[in-house]
Amino acid sequence: MELKNLYREIVNxxxxxxxxxxxxxxxxxxxxxxxxSCGDDIYLQLKFDENGNVSEGSFNGSGCAISQAxxxxxxxxxxxxxxxxxxxxxxxxxxxxxxxxxxxxxxxxDEAASLADIAHMPARVKCATLGWKTMQxxxxxxxxxxx
Amino acid sequence: xxxxEIRKDFKILADPxxxxxxxxxxxxxxxxxLEAMDAFSRTMNANPLRGLYEWSxxxxxxxxxxxxxxxxxxxxxxxxxxxxxxxxTEALNLVAFSYGLEFLKEGDEILITVMEHHSNILPWQxxxxxxxxxxxxxxxxxxxxxxxxMLKEAVTEKTKLIGMGLVSNVLxxxxxxxxxxxxxxxxxxxxxxxxxxxxxxxxTDVKAYGADFFSFSGHKxxxxxxxxxxxxxxxxxxxxxxxLSGGEMIEYVKRDSATYAEVPxxxxxxxxxxxxxxxxxxxxxxxxxxxxxxIEEQEKKVTKIVYEGLKxxxxxxxxxxPDPEKHSGIVTFNIDGCHPHDISSVLDTxxxxxxxxxxxxxxxxxxxxxxxxxxxxxxxxASMYFYNTEEEAERFVEAVSKxxxxxxx
Numbered sequence: 001m002e003l004k005n006l007y008r009e010i011v012n013x014x015x016x017x018x019x020x021x022x023x024x025x026x027x028x029x030x031x032x033x034x035x036x037s038c039g040d041d042i043y044l045q046l047k048f049d050e051n052g053n054v055s056e057g058s059f060n061g062s063g064c065a066i067s068q069a070x071x072x073x074x075x076x077x078x079x080x081x082x083x084x085x086x087x088x089x090x091x092x093x094x095x096x097x098x099x100x101x102x103x104x105x106x107x108x109x110d111e112a113a114s115l116a117d118i119a120h121m122p123a124r125v126k127c128a129t130l131g132w133k134t135m136q137x138x139x140x141x142x143x144x145x146x147x
Numbered sequence: 148x149x150x151x152e153i154r155k156d157f158k159i160l161a162d163p164x165x166x167x168x169x170x171x172x173x174x175x176x177x178x179x180x181l182e183a184m185d186a187f188s189r190t191m192n193a194n195p196l197r198g199l200y201e202w203s204x205x206x207x208x209x210x211x212x213x214x215x216x217x218x219x220x221x222x223x224x225x226x227x228x229x230x231x232x233x234x235x236t237e238a239l240n241l242v243a244f245s246y247g248l249e250f251l252k253e254g255d256e257i258l259i260t261v262m263e264h265h266s267n268i269l270p271w272q273x274x275x276x277x278x279x280x281x282x283x284x285x286x287x288x289x290x291x292x293x294x295x296x297m298l299k300e301a302v303t304e305k306t307k308l309i310g311m312g313l314v315s316n317v318l319x320x321x322x323x324x325x326x327x328x329x330x331x332x333x334x335x336x337x338x339x340x341x342x343x344x345x346x347x348x349x350x351t352d353v354k355a356y357g358a359d360f361f362s363f364s365g366h367k368x369x370x371x372x373x374x375x376x377x378x379x380x381x382x383x384x385x386x387x388x389x390x391l392s393g394g395e396m397i398e399y400v401k402r403d404s405a406t407y408a409e410v411p412x413x414x415x416x417x418x419x420x421x422x423x424x425x426x427x428x429x430x431x432x433x434x435x436x437x438x439x440x441x442i443e444e445q446e447k448k449v450t451k452i453v454y455e456g457l458k459x460x461x462x463x464x465x466x467x468x469p470d471p472e473k474h475s476g477i478v479t480f481n482i483d484g485c486h487p488h489d490i491s492s493v494l495d496t497x498x499x500x501x502x503x504x505x506x507x508x509x510x511x512x513x514x515x516x517x518x519x520x521x522x523x524x525x526x527x528x529a530s531m532y533f534y535n536t537e538e539e540a541e542r543f544v545e546a547v548s549k550x551x552x553x554x555x556x
Contacts, residue, residue, distance in 0.1 A: 002496065003492060003493065003495070003496045004493055004496045004553055007489075007493065007553060007554060007555065008553070008555070011555075012554055012555025013555070015554075015555065016484075016555050016556070037504065037505070038486075038488055038504060038525065039486075039504075039505070039512075039523050039524040039525045062522075062523065063486065063523075064486035064487075064488040064489050065485075065486060065489045065554060065555075066488075066489070066492075121492070123488070124488070124492065127488065
């Protein structure tokens with residue numbers, strides 16, 4: 001998709017009117033993710049139910065439209081999923097921007113699949129992956145800044 | 148200056164669809180530079196300064212001619228005051244590792260401006276860590292100006308080194324290096340003038356600046372990447388220890404000691420970038436043929452259109468001096484609600500190349516964010532050179548006027 005169309009059809013909406021931006025009440029995990037070279041700076045907040053599924057999630061902070069939209073789309077996708085499945089989605093997303101997973105897999109990302117072309121823009125890959133990497137650090141590595 | 152004739156020398160500019168406004172990052176190369184480098188490789192390539200045969204002698208002559216041309220270009224007395232390096236970053240590191248570590252000591256102060264490029268910050272942080280010297284910053288006014296009074300206040304009797312870009316790569320403002328030189332010389336200290344952004348755009352005169360050191364990069368002034376220069380006063384080079392050591396910089400080597408080659412070879416360890424130096428010399432010749440008066444005139448015309456055009460757009464904030472003639476071809480701006488990276492990405496879809504981000508000047512971004520309430524700690528930057536046209540400037544302004552629409556506002 002031509003970049004301007006990608007912005008118009010998908011990114012702008014998530015950037016300007018994000019569904020998941022803000023704070024959730026009493027999150028279980030909070031983590032800061034930054035891209036020092038861009039100034040992208042987000043706080044991801046997650047809450048889990050008794051089965052370990054992601055029950056609520058949100059992000060806060062500032063950054064470019066792609067970093068913000070990607071985080072919003074990620075939360076759309078992972079809320080309601082067990083941790084393991086959320087991590088699988090992150091793996092697919094990382095593979096997508098590296099160009100190492102096939103189309104069929106990419107479809108599992110729903111709307112986030114629209115960011116596939118970011119793979120051709122090395123300078124923007126970091127923006128697109130910020131939210132996903134932050135989630136990986138939380139769910140896979142157990143990093144948590146919640147006091 | 149006939150702009151259409153000049154543009155024919157730059158094949159990469161032939162396609163009118165593309166507007167290249169990222170000249171502060173790197174400039175384009177004319178055919179004359181490419182041909183000179185090609186001729187070196189095709190007719191005289193051999194290791195200079197060593198071989199006792201025809202090609203090596205020719206290569207040596209070409210390399211040393213390039214040094215003489217570079218010395219004259221910056222206004223040095225003698226070619227031996229030019230050390231060829233990879234780029235301005237290496238030049239500044241050479242001064243820090245050689246002069247800084249040798250001659251600065253605990254309690255001395257190093258003064259730099261908050262608008263320096265990282266390459267004129269990190270080497271001094273290193274010197275301070277190793278010697279116990281203290282790094283101090285001078286902050287400009289909101290429009291980027293540093294006045295004589297501000298300098299006088301910042302320079303103390305302990306100030307032994309001042310590092311100052313002649314032209315800021317973000318604001319395009321020219322700094323008062325002459326005044327700074329005068330003040331630091333009273334302390335028996337030195338001034339390191341970073342000319343990476345000035346040398347492409349204005350006549351360089353290290354003597355008039357009072358510069359003890361002057362760094363610049365070839366690739367920002369029509370030359371190839373990988374060659375740059377350090378001007379340094381001869382007496383300083385004589386007493387400074389080598390930065391790198393090895394081949395080509397020695398006189399005698401014994402098993403446990405060595406004596407060094409004469410200045411400037413003492414600072415050029417290893418096989419040199421001779422074809423790069425030849426390219427740089429061709430670039431200098433090209434610039435001198437056009438002349439800096441004509442270069443500045445064209446840049447001012449184009450910069451004025453960009454500056455005033457952006458100023459007139461709603462939601463666009465332009466930084467730096469209110470006089471576009473004081474921008475050295477650089478116009479830095481932001482657009483409400485739009486991250487600079489998004490601005491650059493959507494302009495790229497119009498084939499317009501600009502820089503976006505922190506411009507290797509994070510302390511300045513932090514300063515601007517605080518003082519000017521910038522939304523992001525980053526800016527977009529258009530930087531023009533003499534081969535850019537007024538039509539390109541108009542097309543650029545037109546495109547910027549649409550950015551907010553493209554980003555959904």
